[in-house]
Amino acid sequence: MNAPLPTDVLRQHLIDPEICIRCNTCEETCPQDAITHDSRNYVVDAATCNACMACIAPCPTGAIDNWRLVARTAPFTTDAQLLWDVLPADAPLDLEPATSPPTVPADAPLPPAGGASEAVALAPPDSAAARAVFDRSPGATVPPWSASHPYVNLYTQRAPIVATVTGNVRVTDSDTASDTHHIVLDFGATPFPVLEGQSIGIVPPGVDADGRPHFARQYSVASPRDGERPGYNNVAITVKRVAADYDGRPVRGVCSHYLCDLAKGDTVQVIGPFGNTFLMPNHPGAHLLMICTGTGSAPMRAMTERRRRRRDQETGRLMLFFGARTERELPYFGPLMSLPKDFIDINLAYSRTPGAPRRYVQDAMRERAADVAALVADPQAFVYVCGLKGMEAGVLDALRDIADAHGLDWPTLWSRLKSEGRLHFETY
Secondary structure: OOOOOOOOEEEEEEOOOOOOOOOOHHHHHOOOOOEEEOOOOEEEOOOOOOOOOOOOOOOOOOOOOEEEEEEOOOOOOHHHHOOOOOOOOOOOOOOOOOOOOOOOOOOOOOOOOOOOOOOOOOOOOOOHHHHHHHHHOOOOOOOOOOOOOOOOOOEOOOOOEEEEEEEEEEOOOOOOOOOEEEEEEEOOOOOOOOOOOOEEEEEOOOEOOOOOEOOOEEEEEOOOOOOOOOOOOEEEEEEEOOOEOOOOOEOOOHHHHHHHOOOOOOEEEEEEEEOOOOOOOOOOOOEEEEEEEHHHHHHHHHHHHHHHHOOOOOOOOEEEEEEEOOHHHOOOHHHHHOOOOOOOEEEEEEOOOOOOOOOOHHHHHHHOHHHHHHHHHOOOEEEEEEEOOOHHHHHHHHHHHHHHHOOOOHHHHHHHHHHOOOEEEEEO
């Protein structure tokens, strides 16, 4: 039974910095604003966290699901957590000021419900709190019902796997500012099972400005589960060289420059895989509606290639909306154009074509409103959105407008798409 903890004991929520891939999902999800971060770590404020569990399911790695019993008067501070490179080892709980982590018994009881500064019992998945959090999420927190079982966190920053670069090709025109590369990594004889829609972490060499080893950066897998080359133990990723931040200020992306400059035969440290919800359905007849921009094309390429290789076994439709600044900055433009028209319905949108009005993926979706409406209303259709965080609102607005124009009850449909694992977002 879940007997109450002593009043002087707190079951503190912590984030494992070794597994965390700094995707910001937990901070965006937390309804209490208990999670914060600096340039390196994500941490939980014990005084604010009420253990509502809203952040647990969306986390792609499980780094968020860590707990320690501590003296209520001396929890681990956020300042202390920001300095961690790994989650401190367990230590006996003695109710003295916490200078080292306490032990969490495997059968540790859950504390009783309480206020924002109290430890509370975990909210069951069907609780009102969990439903409220789900309602605030733009997409599903569960995978499609027929998705394959994903393996996650097989390799960590403390024990990464070493992969060899077997290919590094630029996939945007050489005279454009968008320097995007298709990079193939081979794992040799070491198992690295990965599914379409999952991601991996790359650990760049060297140290940061504080002299600490760089943490891993996350990249979506751009190849299907049987490898970039069928039958080989390899994966592909799509990497854009980062030369400016979101505000346009010049920066040098530590990991993107490292990866884009790699040569065949170089080795890299890889962690993961990550992700257990942004997965494609496995049952024949499932339709895929894919919406992406830039390097958000990576998981769409993986899913499309998976379906292309199994074309004789699949009957579902593929519809793609792909946005970029210009045609020459669109990754994979050549290979994309060579795909059979009866295999995939491709719709392109360019926002910076000289002499033409700006056009985004949501504009292209509205132009194909009847077809989009038919797809989202079909219980066999699954929607995937990947790209910059800013595209979420535009895509949702377009889906709502399209639904309303075609007599679909958008609030009800949206709720069903999420609860059935049929609407997925992977934004950054």
